[in-house]
Amino acid sequence: MAFEHLGEPYFRAEWGENVVGLVLDGRTDWGELAELLIDSYCVQAPGHLAAAIDRPG
Template identity: 55%
Template sequence: MTDPADVPPELVARLRSLCMRLPEAYEEEAWVGTRWRIRGRTFAHVLRVASGRPPSYARAAATNDPVTVLTFRSPSPELEALSSAGHPYFRPAWGRDVVGMVLGDAVDWDEVEELLTESYCVLAPKKLVASVDRPAAAP
């Protein structure tokens, strides 16, 4: 039996391919799920919510059903836009600049790439940010 917090390996691999292309980014196991960091600061965290656990994520995502969620950092005013957009986005009760996203079947991977790159840029030193190729925003 797998742990309910186990994220499908194909999702971790897809996120890994997006996160690990960023300068000095690294991956590690989190207290639950997997996270990607820059100089000790988490810019992306993916995990499963199942049967209301972990409870803080289940409350934030407003579900007890099995779902995979991704949390990341977002700069203002994008933070407010995402926070008020509704599903698949949600606003956790922790972190002033943290946003969550339910990774469903219809996830837009170009959008995820853009969001993860921006999250990295929120936390990375300016010198590293200057070397990042940012995805073009959708028209």
């Protein structure tokens, strides 16, 4: 939950206990967002599904 303490563009979502929102605008780094989403999925998904993801690096 470190992201919720970083401030703009991250914010604490109004729902869920482990949910952080991200403002999408002209400054959005789409590559970074893709990495964050993939990492988040791999942390929460069952191991066999996370292992099927092609992760860069």
